[in-house]
Amino acid sequence: MLRSITTLICCFVLVTSCQKNDDGDNNNNFIPDINFDTFDSINTTLPQYNDLQFPGGSIVINGFGYNGIVIYNTGNTYYAFEITDPNHVPSGCSILNVEGTIATCNCEDGNSYSIAGGGVPFDGTTGQYSLKPYFVETNGNVIRVYSN
Structure with a gap:
């Protein structure tokens, strides 16, 4: 009986002490x-x-x-991203220009991101963040984009 209680307490401590891994989160202080x-x-x-x-x-x-947002049709699903450079304090130059599948900021560093590739930065982009994603749902011909 004591062994069962000890095992139960150990399992409880392990489960409650685990922390969520936020590596995939795109939360940053800029946007x-x-x-x-x-x-x-x-x-x-x-x-x-x-x-x-x-x-x-x-x-x-x-x-x-x-x-603003950009919505992209992959052929199988839709992506939606914020059109503010996630690696800059928001300013006039940090609004992204979208041409085809590339989103580029107008700041001196010219950060650019792949819309088709899930918002990841291209080589040479300064900063650690990908484009800020938004949730997308489809219902027939209607697309819904929303944040949490």
């Missing part, structure tokens, strides 16, 4: 968390969202996130 939800506003049958109907298509939408 504040902005709560938003596009709800049903992104319908790919509408002309302004037509590019999202095709693999490799992307679109930048202002008015959501901190400085």
Whole structure:
């Protein structure tokens, strides 16, 4: 009986002392968390969202996130990212320009990121962060992008 209680206590201590691994989190001090939800506003049958109907298509939408979001169609799913450079204090130059599958900031270092590659920085980009991702759900032709 004593052995069972000791084993139970040891298991409890081990389980409660484990910490969550935050290595995959993209939280940083540069981009504040902005709560938003596009709800049903992104319908790919509408002309302004037509590019999202095709693999490799992307679109930048202002008015959501901190400085706007980019949505990218991989062919199997959609990615959505903040268009603020995650490795700069937000400023006029840290808003990313999106051309094709590359997002580049206008600051002197010219950080650039692969939208198609999950927001990872290209070689030569200074800083430790990838693009800030947002959650994406699809329901037929409607895409919902939201933050926590």
